[in-house]
């Protein structure tokens with residue numbers, strides 16, 4: 001289960017930021033080694049305070065473990081012939097890292113592995129970076145031939161994910177009085193990306209829009225809705241419209257009730273608990289937006305746990321080594337590591353594992 005990760009303690013904030021701003025696959029900065037370090041160390045005290053205010057660290061590992069446990073229990077029932085199923089966490093910028101996951105898998109005698117991104121929608125800077133690092137970690141640990149791989153690289157239109165988002169929106173709307181409910185504007189908010197990434201041809205904006213469209217249909221939403229992007233950091237230009245700007249503009253035209261729906265995250269962490277709930281919440285209230293609320297994160301929502309298991313089971317049944325989109329490298333990509341494959345990939349899925357050599361690396 002691959003994700004960005006987050007600092008579990010306040011002491012881990014600075015190392016986490018240093019690793020993140022050093023990664024050229026998530027953000028490209030001029031003189032990255034120097035500027036990345038500068039931004040990370042300068043940002044750390046502020047970000048430490050933010051994590052302090054949400055309980056002293058990120059809950060992303062706790063949620064990922066709860067999701068993994070529930071997913072594997074369901075998979076053991078759904079697919080006894082591939083049981084027992086085990087999950088391992090591979091975070092990009094905090095422990096457990098890809099190397100930790102691979103070593104633990106080897107120690108447990110695992111031979112068949114599914115690299116399952118926890119970002120529903122693809123971006124080269126998130127799932128792409130995690131996968132590139134996973135393949136590098138195979139080399140670092142000398143475990144190139146230990147596992148036969150397949151990849152779940154995107155699932156933003158999966159029916160179970162879409163239905164869990166729709167039911168989270170229902171719960172979000174239930175927070176309003178009956179007479180207010182029709183007046184609520186549903187503001188889908190996704191993590192933004194540097195425009196440079198978009199200009200290379202990254203699939204993220206289209207995949208986010210597809211998720212929003214499917215969720216709106218599944219929720220049979222009668223409320224007006226829109227999509228904006230949050231969490232811009234660093235001195236580069238970011239994809240808009242920005243969630244913060246939209247809140248200001250909606251408040252200026254008298255919109256009182258806004259329900260924010262985080263569409264690109266599967267659990268609570270700093271972007272939901274701090275940025276939306278505290279930072280945007282205070283902004284909205286200061287501007288007279290009395291009904292500013294957020295739909296609950298998916299966390300351990302039963303429909304979502306079912307969805308995670310269904311995504312993996314469907315993947316195993318499909319026999320596909322990865323999505324048809326996976327090999328579609330961004331036309332503007334100059335990173336030789338992108339869209340590589342490990343040396344052992346399935347051609348037929350778990351139920352009939354035959355192995356082919358890496359098509360490219």
Ligand SMILES: C=CC1=C(C)c2cc3[nH]c(cc4nc(cc5[nH]c(cc1n2)c(C)c5CCC(=O)O)C(CCC(=O)O)=C4C)c(C)c3C=C
Nearest residue numbers: 004005006026027047058060123126191193233264269270
């Ligand atoms: C520096 C560039 C960043 C890009 C590009 C980016 C994209 C991106 N991130 C997520 C998901 C998460 N990001 C989280 C925190 C976080 N992200 C960045 C930077 C970029 N993200 C920073 C510096 C931080 C740390 C907090 C801060 O300093 O503001 C997290 C949460 C971590 C946690 O608390 O557990 C997640 C999750 C996505 C989906 C995405 C683009 C598609």
Ligand SMILES: [Fe+2]
Nearest residue numbers: 004191231271
């Ligand atoms: Fe981020």
Ligand SMILES: [Fe+2]
Nearest residue numbers: 124333335338
């Ligand atoms: Fe790339």
